[in-house]
Amino acid sequence: xxxxxxxxxxxxxxxxxxxxxxxxxxxxxxxxxxxxxxxxxxxxxxxxxxxxxxxxxxxxxxxxxxxxxxxxxxxxxxxxxxxxxxxxxxxxxxxxxxxxxxxxxxxxxxxxxxxxxxxxxxxxxxxxxxxxxxxxxxxxxxxxxxxxx
Amino acid sequence: xxxxxxxxxxxxxxxxxxxxxxxxxxxxxxxxxxxxxxxxxxxxxxxxxxxxxxxxxxxxxxxxxxxxxxxxxxxxxxxxxxxxxxxxxxxxxxxxxxxxxxxxxxxxxxxxxxxxxxxxxxxxxxxxxxxxxxxxxxxxxxxxxxxxxxxxxxxxxxxxxxxxxxxxxxxxxxxxxxxxxxxxxxxxxxxxxxxxxxxxxxxxxxxxxxxxxxxxxxxxxxxxxxxxxxxxxxxxxxxxxxxxxxxxxxxxxxxxxxxxxxxxxxxxxxxxxxxxxxxxxxxxxxxxxxxxxxxxxxxxxxxxxxxxxxxxxxxxxxxxxxxxxxxxxxxxxxxxxxxxxxxxxxxxxxxxxxxxxxxxxxxxxxxxxxxxxxxxxxxxxxxxxxxxxxxxxxxxxxxxxxxxxxxxxxxxxxxxxx
Numbered sequence: 427x428x429x430x431x432x433x434x435x436x437x438x439x440x441x442x443x444x445x446x447x448x449x450x451x452x453x454x455x456x457x458x459x460x461x462x463x464x465x466x467x468x469x470x471x472x473x474x475x476x477x478x479x480x481x482x483x484x485x486x487x488x489x490x491x492x493x494x495x496x497x498x499x500x501x502x503x504x505x506x507x508x509x510x511x512x513x514x515x516x517x518x519x520x521x522x523x524x525x526x527x528x529x530x531x532x533x534x535x536x537x538x539x540x541x542x543x544x545x546x547x548x549x550x551x552x553x554x555x556x557x558x559x560x561x562x563x564x565x566x567x568x569x570x571x572x573x574x575x
Numbered sequence: 576x577x578x579x580x581x582x583x584x585x586x587x588x589x590x591x592x593x594x595x596x597x598x599x600x601x602x603x604x605x606x607x608x609x610x611x612x613x614x615x616x617x618x619x620x621x622x623x624x625x626x627x628x629x630x631x632x633x634x635x636x637x638x639x640x641x642x643x644x645x646x647x648x649x650x651x652x653x654x655x656x657x658x659x660x661x662x663x664x665x666x667x668x669x670x671x672x673x674x675x676x677x678x679x680x681x682x683x684x685x686x687x688x689x690x691x692x693x694x695x696x697x698x699x700x701x702x703x704x705x706x707x708x709x710x711x712x713x714x715x716x717x718x719x720x721x722x723x724x725x726x727x728x729x730x731x732x733x734x735x736x737x738x739x740x741x742x743x744x745x746x747x748x749x750x751x752x753x754x755x756x757x758x759x760x761x762x763x764x765x766x767x768x769x770x771x772x773x774x775x776x777x778x779x780x781x782x783x784x785x786x787x788x789x790x791x792x793x794x795x796x797x798x799x800x801x802x803x804x805x806x807x808x809x810x811x812x813x814x815x816x817x818x819x820x821x822x823x824x825x826x827x828x829x830x831x832x833x834x835x836x837x838x839x840x841x842x843x844x845x846x847x848x849x850x851x852x853x854x855x856x857x858x859x860x861x862x863x864x865x866x867x868x869x870x871x872x873x874x875x876x877x878x879x880x881x882x883x884x885x886x887x888x889x890x891x892x893x894x895x896x897x898x899x900x901x902x903x904x905x906x907x908x909x910x911x912x913x914x915x916x917x918x919x920x921x922x923x924x925x926x927x928x929x930x931x932x933x934x935x936x937x938x939x940x941x942x943x944x945x946x947x948x949x950x951x952x953x954x955x956x957x958x959x960x961x962x963x964x965x966x967x968x969x970x971x972x973x974x975x976x977x978x979x980x981x982x983x984x985x986x987x988x989x990x991x992x993x
Contacts, residue, residue, distance in 0.1 A: 429904075437904060443972055448981055465990030466975060467935035469898055469916045469924065473974035491974035495900035495917035499972065544991075 429496055430530040436500035441507050444489045446475050456480075459553025461545040470494030470538065472502045474545040476509055476517075478553050485509050485517055490545075497535035501525050501542040514550050579953040581908045587793075587947035588742055588770060588889055589912060593839065594795040594948075600842040601797065604835040612832050613823065623834045630841025634802050637844040638787065639778035643807055646824045647837050650801035651769040652693040654788035657803055657827060658765045659684075659697045659736055661814030662786065663706055666733040666763060679707045682733040685762075687711040687719050688930040690738055694767050698736070707731075716881035717744050717931045721752030728756075734763045739771035739787075743914065743927040743943055744880035745889035747771075754783025763812060769793055769801075773847035774855060774886060779804055785812050791836065795948060796843030800836030803827070850948070858946045859887035861955045865944065866890055868959045873966050875979070879933055879941065888946040891928075893937040894962075896976035897969040902942060905965035909958055914941035936985075 429437075446458045457477055464471040470493060477487040488506040492499045504525055509517050522539035525531070531539055554560065584592075604626060612627045614620025628642070635642040648654045668682040686698050688710050695710075702708040709727045713719050719737050735757050740747045750766055757764035765786035771777065772787070773794030779787060787804040791797055805827065806812045820829030870876045875895030891914070894902060899915030914925030916939060924938035933941070944958070970976040975985060 437901070440972060445974075445977070449978060449983060450981070462974065463991055466939070466985060467990070469935075469939035471974055471990070491972055491977060493896060493973045493975045494898050495915070496904045498898075499901060 429532075432529050433496055433500040433531070436503040436529070437496045440490075440499060440503040442487075442489050442503065442510075443491065445473065445491060446477055446487075446489060456556050457553075459549040459551070459556065461548030461550075461552060463544045463548055464494070464498075464541050466493065470498045470541060472498065472541055472545045474502060474505060474509075474542075474549045476549045476553060478514065480557065483513050483515075485512050485514065494538065494541075495535070497529070497531055497538040498541060500529055501531070501538045502545065504528060505542045505546055509546065514553070517546060518550055520546055577953050579951060579957050583909050583954045583958060585909055585911045585944045585946060585950070585954075585958065587950075588745075588943065588945035590792045590798065591795045591947055592949070593792075593797055594843060594846055596846060597796055597839045597842045601835045601839045604838050610834075612834060613821065623832075626838050626841075627832055627834060630837045630844075633841040633844040633848075634789075637772065637777060637848050638789075638804055639780055640804050641807065643825075644779075644804055646803045646805055646827045647832055647840070648801050648803055648828055649799055649833070650792070651691075651767060651788045651790040653828075654790075654801050654803035655691075655693045655736075655765075655767055656697050657814060657817055658786040658788060658805075659694065659734065660701065660817060661827070662734050662763045662765065662812070663701050664815035665813050667706070668731050668733065669705075679705060681705040681707075683707045683709070683729045683731045685709045685711065685724055685727050685732060685735040685737075687713060687723075687737060689713055689717065689719075689741055689743075689927045690736070691742055691767060691769070694736055694738065713746075713931055715932045716884070717741060717746035717879070717927075718881055718884060719748045719753070721749050721756045724753050725756055728760055728762070732760065732762050734765065736765040736767070739766045739768040739777075740775070740886050741880070741927065742770050743925060744891040744931070745770070745886035745945075746880040747775075747884045747886065750784065751782045757785070758783045761810075763810075770886060770889075773844065774851055774888065776851070779806070785810070791840035791843055794843050794847050797836050797839040800833050800840050802840065854948050855887045858950065861946055861950060861952065862888060862890050865955050865959055866892065869894075869962055869966075872963050876966075877937070879928060880931065888950075889943070890945075891941055891943045893928075893933060893941045894966045895937060895940055896973045896979060897940050897966050899939055899941055901969055902940075902962075902965055905969060906958075906961050909944075909961060911945075912943045914943070915939045 459476045461474040473491045475489045476485045488509040490502040490506050492502045522543040525539035608622045610619030610623040612624035631642040631645045634645045698708050767788045772789040785806045790801040879891040899913030900917035914928045916924045928938040
């Protein structure tokens with residue numbers, strides 16, 4: 427697949443790679459919301475983490491990790507850039523079509539942008555659930571890690 | 576070690592470059608020797624016919640066949656269609672009007688799930704038209720054995736088609752065993768030998784093959800030309816032609832012969848016969864080095880298919896927790912292919928890897944690297960370093976690798992399928 431320059435740039439220099447702790451540490455951190463979406467069998471899994479200032483409700487920092495194709499990596503990298511500095515409500519309004527436009531994703535890769543939008547919503551919902559705030563959108567698309575290891 | 580010229584071509588199972596000796600042999604047949612071999616009454620036609628005859632002898636020699644048994648086609652896809660559909664229609668048990676479409680009863684065909692689409696799709700079409708088709712599943716080593724075929728045989732079995740070597744994982748099926756079984760049962764036996772011929776010694780007599788498909792462009796010949804071997808004795812195989820016309824190629828394949836292509840195929844066959852042994856030995860050593868280096872330097876990595884019953888020049892490796900398309904992007908200096916859905920038109924991961932029990936996740940994480948006559952030591956050294964670096968880099972990005980290191984069993988995670 428021949429990709430455009432913005433996808434290549436995000437793929438080669440991914441922004442904000444990482445996490446705010448291990449899966450078990452993250453579970454207990456109330457200031458961090460995690461969105462883990464996709465499935466290994468489908469060929470893409472995105473993990474998006476947001477660190478929220480609880481007094482202002484603004485996303486102070488964001489991190490991602492991604493198992494997936496170049497477009498999936500670029501979409502999640504771009505999402506972290508856009509999330510930083512946004513309020514939860516504003517972050518929730520990020521649409522997959524904006525990601526498609528910014529990265530010039532080819533039609534067969536639109537699902538990567540949908541996955542990034544799902545990850546954003548899942549991370550926001552996770553933060554809200556941890557802090558007893560009512561989730562804005564019902565039915566999170568996030569994966570859950572079963573207690574049995 | 577010298578830096579090799581980039582990019583490096585490790586996709587010889589997709590196609591090979593034309594050998595310069597092949598191109599040289601072809602050139603006169605575009606211009607001064609341009610005649611139609613069907614023109615029986617002048618020098619131009621005779622020149623072309625002579626060239627085609629020589630090519631036919633060379634292809635026959637590569638297969639251990641008689642030259643009268645070689646039919647020139649446009650490549651393996653056409654050869655497979657002529658063989659499978661042509662044999663099914665010729666040997667069917669009940670004519671179409673006696674068996675309503677889709678009801679079965681026209682005869683039984685045996686094939687398997689890891690064939691190329693150019694075999695699977697003709698079989699599926701025959702199934703829709705009233706033939707019964709058994710699609711055998713290989714074991715986890717990817718091999719179809721004579722025992723598997725024997726267990727599927729029925730009194731009304733008319734045709735068995737099993738590839739000699741698989742195009743994605745390179746595993747080698749028990750063709751002589753299946754050939755002997757088919758002979759014993761009076762079943763026509765076809766093999767798609769596209770990846771095999773020209774790389775490995777081929778003897779259609781010893782292997783009991785009745786029909787064999789090959790393509791020139793997989794063995795350093797030109798694209799758009801191939802051949803079908805059709806046995807003439809014990810048994811004399813008959814086929815219902817799919818294309819009617821001037822009756823060329825014993826009526827099996829009408830149409831003016833592609834003389835330039837056929838000359839190229841003949842020359843490629845001659846060179847292959849000379850070089851396959853030394854090429855094979857050298858490439859096996861390079862492939863072994865490639866496999867042992869990447870699997871020892873990277874954890875959670877596996878070579879797919881049987882450990883040694885494989886073509887010497889091909890390897891298919893899954894790198895856990897890394898997606899194939901992004902891995903190819905990270906190794907953009909290396910031209911290869913992947914079983915990942917993201918690299919296929921269908922957006923489905925490799926059905927071959929699925930059939931041998933490689934999970935979807937590891938199918939998405941696979942690379943097929945196929946070496947060729949021009950592959951050098953320096954290229955393989957570069958490839959090893961590049962792959963090791965790329966996998967490590969992508970694992971830094973992979974949430975799955977983190978979870979794996981934390982001891983989380985990924986199969987126990989409830990993933991949100993989308």
